[in-house]
Amino acid sequence: MTILAGQLLALFTLIVLQNILTEQQLYEWGWRIPFFIGSVLALLIFIIRRGMVETQSFKNADRTNAPKSSALALFKHHPKTALAVIFLTAGGTLSFYAYTTYMQKFLVNTSGFTKETATMISAASIFVLMLLQPIVGLISDLIGRKPVMIFFGAGGVLFTYAIFTLIAQTSNPYVAFGLIVFGMLFVSGYTATGAVIKSEMFPAHIRALGVALPYAIANTIFGGTSELMALQFKSMGHENYYFIYVTIMVGICLIYFLRMKEQKQNSLILED
Numbered sequence: 077m078t079i080l081a082g083q084l085l086a087l088f089t090l091i092v093l094q095n096i097l098t099e100q101q102l103y104e105w106g107w108r109i110p111f112f113i114g115s116v117l118a119l120l121i122f123i124i125r126r127g128m129v130e131t132q133s134f135k136n137a138d139r140t141n142a143p144k145s146s147a148l149a150l151f152k153h154h155p156k157t158a159l160a161v162i163f164l165t166a167g168g169t170l171s172f173y174a175y176t177t178y179m180q181k182f183l184v185n186t187s188g189f190t191k192e193t194a195t196m197i198s199a200a201s202i203f204v205l206m207l208l209q210p211i212v213g214l215i216s217d218l219i220g221r222k223p224v225m226i227f228f229g230a231g232g233v234l235f236t237y238a239i240f241t242l243i244a245q246t247s248n249p250y251v252a253f254g255l256i257v258f259g260m261l262f263v264s265g266y267t268a269t270g271a272v273i274k275s276e277m278f279p280a281h282i283r284a285l286g287v288a289l290p291y292a293i294a295n296t297i298f299g300g301t302s303e304l305m306a307l308q309f310k311s312m313g314h315e316n317y318y319f320i321y322v323t324i325m326v327g328i329c330l331i332y333f334l335r336m337k338e339q340k341q342n343s344l345i346l347e348d
Contacts, residue, residue, distance in 0.1 A: 080206035080267075083176055087199040089113060094192050150286055157277045160332065161290035164225075164274065167322075167329035168266035169299035171232055174240075174322050175260050176202055178303045186244045186315065187252060197249055201256040205264065212268035221273050222336060228265025229330030235259065236326065237319040244315070266329075298325065 089110050097106045150158055176198070183194035216224040239259045246252050271287075278286035309317040 077206050077209045080176075080202055080209070083202050084199060084206065086110065087180075087195055087202065091192075091195055091199065094195065147285065147289060150282055150289060154278065154282065154286060158286060158290045160336075161274050161277065161287065162294045163332050164270065164329060165291050165294035166298045167232065167326035168228070168263075168270050169295045170302050170322055170325050171228075171236070171259075171263050172267060173299045173302040174236075174306070174318075175256060175263055176205070178306050179256060181303065182240070182243070182306070183252060185310065187246060189247075189249065189252070193249055197253050197256065201253055201260060204257050205260040205267070208261065208264040209268045212264040213272075216269045216272075221269050221276075222333065224265045224269050225273070225333040225336070226265075226330065228262050229326055229333045231262030231265070232326030233323055233330055235262065236323045237316070240319045240322075241316070 093102055093106050093109060179201070180194050180198040183189045183197055184191055187194075189197070212224060236259065239255050243252050243255050246255070274287045274291065275283060305321060306315070306318040309315050309321075
């Protein structure tokens with residue numbers, strides 16, 4: 077929810093700037109305003125982070141003779157788990173950025189909406205996605221992580237291509253919004269449970285690195301390049317290849333989800 081709230085704050089800032097500045101002013105100097113806001117927020121987050129309290133499992137790990145955390149130790153002692161986080165993250169982060177970050181440009185470049193309308197559609201859909209997080213998270217607590225992740229994988233494989241194709245063909249903002257929210261419903265299966273599943277895979281002494289490093293690798297390779305890949309396929313005249321690319325990556329995740337243990341019953345969250 078906090079990641080999505082941050083995206084909403086960014087979109088809200090853009091909406092305000094689009095309404096109070098001309099396009100020329102926005103390109104000449106207005107684009108610096110969000111960077112200034114971001115720097116202030118970064119300082120605030122730094123102050124908040126210094127005052128945060130660690131969980132009991134981390135405190136227990138500090139009092140034991142647990143091995144030191146390092147990248148070498150991670151891939152030496154937990155190679156399968158680290159790779160699992162990479163594969164689990166790949167399709168999830170690619171889908172997340174496809175529907176949130178790239179979608180705004182897709183609505184303008186492909187569907188033909190104005191920048192202002194595309195921003196409003198994106199902001200409204202991300203707001204709905206944010207509200208879905210605690211609901212889907214509660215469902216995963218009740219029925220388990222695995223069914224929710226399979227829901228994401230199956231939905232992504234079956235509907236990603238169709239959803240993007242239909243959005244590309246519509247000129248109705250309400251239809252576009254509905255299609256995006258429909259796709260985000262499946263993405264919620266990953267976003268609402270992905271972090272806790274990854275955390276439950278590792279004992280406390282290596283949990284932070286075990287989650288962060290494989291996630292960063294997958295996020296850099298697949299999430300960070302999502303928009304670049306989409307624009308590259310579009311410039312080649314084969315934009316639909318991007319829809320196929322997202323579908324394939326989610327399909328790879330689905331294979332893992334079908335074979336994974338029920339994480340709720342095999343959690344290491346209280347280890348150490």
